[in-house]
Amino acid sequence: MTSDHGSASMAGMTGHDAADIDRHVRIYITVFVTLMVLTFITVAVSYLHLSVPMAVTVALLVATIKGTLVACYFMHLVSEKKLIYAVLALTVVFFAVLLALPTLTHRNGFWIHEPHPPASSSPGTGH
Amino acid sequence: MDIPYTVEVRRDTGLTNGKIGIWLFLASEVMLFGALFASYILIRVGATSWPRGAEHLNVPLATFNTIVLIASSVTMVMAWASLMRDRFGTFRLYMGATILLGFVFLIVKYFEYTAKFEHHLYPSTNNFFAIYFTLTGLHMLHVAGGMAVNAYFWGPGAKLWKTNPVWFTNRVEHSGLFWHFVDLVWIFLFPTLYLL
Numbered sequence: 001m002t003s004d005h006g007s008a009s010m011a012g013m014t015g016h017d018a019a020d021i022d023r024h025v026r027i028y029i030t031v032f033v034t035l036m037v038l039t040f041i042t043v044a045v046s047y048l049h050l051s052v053p054m055a056v057t058v059a060l061l062v063a064t065i066k067g068t069l070v071a072c073y074f075m076h077l078v079s080e081k082k083l084i085y086a087v088l089a090l091t092v093v094f095f096a097v098l099l100a101l102p103t104l105t106h107r108n109g110f111w112i113h114e115p116h117p118p119a120s121s122s123p124g125t126g127h
Numbered sequence: 128m129d130i131p132y133t134v135e136v137r138r139d140t141g142l143t144n145g146k147i148g149i150w151l152f153l154a155s156e157v158m159l160f161g162a163l164f165a166s167y168i169l170i171r172v173g174a175t176s177w178p179r180g181a182e183h184l185n186v187p188l189a190t191f192n193t194i195v196l197i198a199s200s201v202t203m204v205m206a207w208a209s210l211m212r213d214r215f216g217t218f219r220l221y222m223g224a225t226i227l228l229g230f231v232f233l234i235v236k237y238f239e240y241t242a243k244f245e246h247h248l249y250p251s252t253n254n255f256f257a258i259y260f261t262l263t264g265l266h267m268l269h270v271a272g273g274m275a276v277n278a279y280f281w282g283p284g285a286k287l288w289k290t291n292p293v294w295f296t297n298r299v300e301h302s303g304l305f306w307h308f309v310d311l312v313w314i315f316l317f318p319t320l321y322l323l
Contacts, residue, residue: 066314094161095157099164103172
């Protein structure tokens with residue numbers, strides 16, 4: 001199968017010019033290198049044995065930066081239509097509620113009264 | 128009857144139907160993984176102690192898999208860019224590389240899983256392994272699903288390029304959006320399960 005389909009170029013038909021695509025490709029390579037560097041930073045930081053709150057903050061911060069790069073450039077969210085942004089804004093709201101629910105239910109006296117486990121129990125390895 | 132708005136955009140949305148469809152699907156996927164992440168948080172904050180992932184899981188293998196999946200995202204987007212440049216042969220190479228990298232990811236996960244089973248570590252062992260197997264298992268299913276769709280576009284589905292190249296390019300872009308989402312989920316799974 002060849003690329004010749006007897007019509008105008010793909011880039012032209014989809015509203016992009018060739019220079020536009022070349023610029024995109026350069027961005028993809030830059031983002032790839034950045035993601036690699038951030039992956040090594042994530043792993044390197046884990047060997048520093050930071051306190052749990054600090055480790056969680058750093059790991060999630062780096063993961064968020066990486067996720068944003070993937071979403072913005074590989075998924076083309078930097079130049080998307082308003083309707084997609086609206087769908088995603090709604091998703092973000094529901095996602096935030098979803099993640100907030102465990103925190104709210106965990107708070108003692110709010111929704112659920114937290115049981116006091118016996119001192120010898122080890123829930124991390126329990127069923 | 129032709130499927131409407133596969134190539135031309137709708138006036139009201141400014142998008143093709145396929146594009147809005149895949150984003151709505153990804154929104155539902157965010158909620159699916161979000162529910163499991165919320166469960167993980169609930170189980171973890173409710174535990175008086177929780178093992179560090181690195182003590183029980185293979186961090187070097189997972190780091191390697193992270194690199195593999197990120198690389199596959201790049202080859203996927205390059206496959207789409209190749210079609211935009213009218214280079215079908217290059218598209219096949221990049222799409223083939225994407226499928227191959229997906230295979231590498233699954234093979235590495237196979238070795239990780241079998242190592243756990245050999246040590247009699249199962250989802251029923253404890254809450255940590257229950258959430259580990261559930262999240263990574265669901266993610267692996269997504270990798271396999273994405274590979275199946277990509278393999279279709281690499282093989283028999285590529286016939287569309289001859290008759291309707293714009294539609295084919297749009298289809299590849301949409302399967303790419305799913306593939307990048309799978310990569311994005313792993314970007315959060317990796318530190319959450321293996322490093323914290």
